[in-house]
Amino acid sequence: MSTAFASILVHKIYVNCANNSWYQQGIPEVSSSIDETVDVLREILRMLRPSKVICTGMSMGGYAALLF
Numbered sequence: 517m518s519t520a521f522a523s524i525l526v527h528k529i530y531v532n533c534a535n536n537s538w539y540q541q542g543i544p545e546v547s548s549s550i551d552e553t554v555d556v557l558r559e560i561l562r563m564l565r566p567s568k569v570i571c572t573g574m575s576m577g578g579y580a581a582l583l584f
């Protein structure tokens with residue numbers, strides 16, 4: 517996804533769950549649950565103040581796009 521979106525000049529947040537827990541245990545070194553991950557993402561969005569948010573992903577990333 518990073519290569520596909522490299523030329524799009526917008527803020528991008530890449531979320532990865534390396535342990536394949538489907539985000540149920542959060543993001544390693546960032547959060548320990550879905551709720552904590554949502555809090556982290558909300559804080560980032562508060563700082564960036566985007567006019568639009570688009571979530572996308574494939575497989576587990578698609579699940580995250582729907583989840584968050």
